[in-house]
Amino acid sequence: MSSPDPAARPGHAPPLRVLILEDSRFDAELLTETLDRTYAAIETTIVQDEQAFVQALAHDRFDVILSDFELPGFSGGQALELARKAVPSVPFIFVSGVIGEDNAVELLKRGATDYVSKGRLARLPLVLERALKEAADRRTLGIAEHRLRDAHAAADRIESRRMALIELSDHIRDMDDPAAMAYMAAQMLGRQLGVDRAGYGVVDTVAETIVIERDWNAPGVHSLAGVMRFRDYGSYIEDLKHGVTVAFADAREDPRTHATAAALEAIRARAVVNMPMTEQGGLVGLLYLNHGEVRPWPSDELEFVRDVGDRLRSAIARREAQIALTAFAASLERQVEARAAELEAAKEQLRQSQKLEAVGQLTGGLAHDFNNLLAAISGSLELMRRRGPLARPGDLERYIGVAQGATQRAAALTHRLLAFSRRQTLEPRHLDLNELIHGMEDLIRRTVGPEITLDVHAAPGLWSAHVDAGQFENSLLNLCINARDAMPGGGRLVIETANLSLDAQAARAADLSPGAYVSICVRDSGVGMSEEVAQRAFDPFFTTKPLGMGTGLGLSMIYGFAKQSGGRVGIRSKVGEGTTVTIELPRSEMPAEAQATQPQGLEPAPRAPAGETVLVVDDEAALRMLIVEVMQELGYATLEAGNGAEALRWLHSGRQIDLLITDVGLPGGMNGRQVADAARTGRPQLKVLFITGYAESVVLGQGSFDRDMHVMTKPFEMHALARRVKDLIDGP
Incomplete structure (x- = not known):
């Protein structure tokens, strides 16, 4: 054995481990000296016969094997066969003085990596480096192939679960019985995840019981239908009450169940997932999976169970709400028939119905737009996955562009919704709005086109305003686009700014606090709108444009931006006489800040110079x-x-x-x-x-x-x- 002092190589790569099969001590020393001159860190193991060679292969790990061809009672060819079976990935190099060309070719065919004549040991470092590199390349390729197989398997699982979720949603949407919905979801979960049992139950947190009407069970596994007490099977009910998912791979090992593991194993529930279903912050139901053997629960499986649970709870809640609404409607009808002094209650129900209709319009529009965007993203990803290496580079770039574009539109949609609900993230600064508007003039002119005349009336001495520059620019551009669409045959667009002071009475009428404001008016000579349309102009997803020509979120976004900024937006319009939209924003007492220029295009991302x-x-x-x-x-x-x-x-x-x-x-x-x-x-x-x-x-x-x-x-x-x-x- 020859090895340099490990203390002389702090922080270096591990030493090269070499197994030498050589019966000549002199030749073995020559090999060791050659290796020591080439490598700073090396560990050599020298064996002389078959028994020592086999033991070394069984008990130690080597990076390369160097073998003589002719050995007493043993041959290099036999050593090669043993090495191919025991350590097929380790390079095997013959170092011999008697090996002939024909023998060398035959040994290479049988799996030898290379051969070196003992008379030309100077070639050994070159041959060795090449062999080690090829071995490393093969290992890398093997790892990559393994990862690719795993990636394909994961993609197949994701696709299978996605289709299962779609099918589940389609089925339970038309079901009337909550128990049938729960069984459908449990059946799909059990088969997808290959467990012994899956089910859903209604929880009583006071009695600490669960009522199971029906569950899905694998062949040979009995049902748990009936009433069960949580405490009979462990202490995890405390976690469930707090909305925490309980998942353990082995009831014997989990501290909440080790004392009751026998009871759980008796019902084939050694491994368990209990996912709480909550309503208004309280535990109402439980989606559960049981397996009779030790079984881990990977995060992707728990996420899948959570997705199923969300869909199931939503469907059950919707059906329960429908049942409750039907019962309420019947009760209300009886009350109206019996006691007409109850008219006010009926009016209140009507108002609630109108609110639900507004919510339905909001969610319907949101679902429509997001489903379109998700379809573009999902379709692009599917094409990339299916075509993969076979796709032309241009096609992949196109698919990526479609997915990124849809993602950006989805982000813009959420930003508009957040703006309407006054929940967007704003970075207000002290701005000169005249300067901002002048900076946008060229963009606005190109946007509205040559058929429309643009006039900008900027008030001299305009006060600064404390607002988000990007949101203000988006709002102004949206108003100009709306004005353009209202003037299909051309017309006149006016942007006008002014200082505005509101006393208590004027502020009350405008639903603002008294004080100083900066006013921005956008006026067009377009078709105008009726009083009814003008009253709904700021409603989300309300639009008078043809299908596919507008989201109905532009004015609602401006409304939310103005409100969140402490101001307001108003609209005046008349059919055939045009429309004026006015934004009023609070005055800032601070001087306007200089406008930062935005970088053009995609610049290379800056690197960290000092490894922060x-x-x-x-x-x-x-x-x-x-x-x-x-x-x-x-x-x-x-x-x-x-x-x-x-x-x-x-x-x-x-x-x-x-x-x-x-x-x-x-x-x-x-x-x-x-x-x-x-x-x-x-x-x-x-x-x-x-x-x-x-x-x-x-x-x-x-x-x-x-x-x-x-x-x-x-x-x-x-x-x-x-x-x-x-x-x-x-x-x-």
């Missing part, structure tokens, strides 16, 4: 993985956490952290703002970037941020995130 460290906190594992990979690709060291508690462990660890990127809504009782505030107690200079899907007031603090706290709205492009991270880390 970024902590990424997000409970959405897929998004967290993408952000971490982008940060690492750009040279940042990364830490990651899925909730506030994990994040605080990193923040209290003493590790260098240059920037905290955190989602706002986090599980576990600690949101992103609380994580940032807790981090600042020990790291007062820590910079924070919040990423959020809507404007949670707990984060924004009524519109104010602490120093070095910033926000980005989901979804965002990864190169935009990289640029924002670089700017924050490099900033003062």
